[in-house]
Amino acid sequence: MGIFHCGMPQSDLNLHQNSVNRDTTAKESSEKDLVRTQSPANSQRTLPRELRRLQLIESTIDCIAKRGLTDTRMADVAAGAGLSVGIVNFHFDSKTTLLAETLRYLADEYHQAWIEARNESDEDPAKQLLSLTRMNFEPRICNQRRIAVWYAFFGEARSRPTYSNLCQQLDDDYLDQMRTLFGSLFDDGNERRAHRASLMLMALWDGLWQNILLNPDVFNTDEAVRACEHWLACMLPEHFKQPDNSA
Template identity: 35%
Template sequence: MKKTTTPPEERRLTDETINSSTKPRKERKDNADRRRRQLLDATRRSIIEHGLAKTTLATVAAEAGLSQGVAVFYFKSKNGLLVETLRAHYQFYADTWRAALDTAGPDPRDRLMALIAADFSPEVCSPESLSLWFAFWGEQTFVPQYAAICREFDTDRSGAIREICGALMQDAEEQKVKQVAQWIDTLTDGFWQNLHLQPNRMTPAQCLESTRAMIDALI
């Protein structure tokens, strides 16, 4: 009888699955969450180093120090891994600006300035973070899943800006409030693009100062 062998990657995945099944449920969940975070972090690094098109399960596995089989086990495919990487990146951004609002107090101007400051914070506005944004944004037209995630999170943030502008412009017509909120949102995107494409032209601090000046001029 011909002897069959299991490929190393499949064997490692099988061993991991068997070992995990003997652990308590909470420990299994913690291990799974840790592996997922490890793979998502590796995907971000791969996109920054290789670009979105050249990021593969192989490059991600190499960055994570894991087998491709483990990546497939948790995310099914390259597309699944990229989709969840974009969602995680947006979730971090949303958590950052919401935390800024939570600590800003009730004054609407303070809240708006805090939200804008979060846009240009080192955690959000680093060269690495901007590379990820524009890598995914450039593919929205071709990948509906990317577009849906962007729309979901962008709508949430735009709504927060409109709500704050409404509190600041209580005597203004609703259309004017929406217009001013759109200008503020668009200006941030424009500064992010400049910082990404021409990083030596301006600093995040200068972009924040200019945005604050525009807000004071508008409201």
């Protein structure tokens, strides 16, 4: 768990040597700042193994978001990092493992965010549901680049057990936690009700992600959070207030 988050020295190196790859929509221009700050590392020819791997994974995300999974070549990933073709095979066994590690990286990142969101709202189930919801739409988690990659993998999930296995266990775990949270908010202790509420809220999260990916004009993350708050207020009026509708 957390192989990409394990105290690795994430100094302020600029891992994006090739700026051509960074032309995503302006709104998200500040994500992953840790790998962008100016630094002499720009011209550094070699980098410690783990840092280079991280950079290549980020470049993979860029490529998938910009060109789609089918049009993502090893050479593109390397070029996106300003390096030469052979580099990817040197750090990852094969394209297959590169993609698997990319998915794992995203899953890990999400998992960390989940844990943080739960920890920051101490013991109060209602607060935890709210902060989990907000976490789902934080720019660092929910942005066009990352969502595009998630959906690219979803499309392949059925055919590549590796992909679904990687997320299945986490998903089950999340559902379980949600059930517990909802369970303690429904006073009737109705298991089925808590189960259904959990599925619904998680489905709502997913559906809103999808809309943010496909209809960014109609939709944004603030609107998404408000929709979820609205839903919570409908489901559990004693525990949640309707969000501010002024906007």
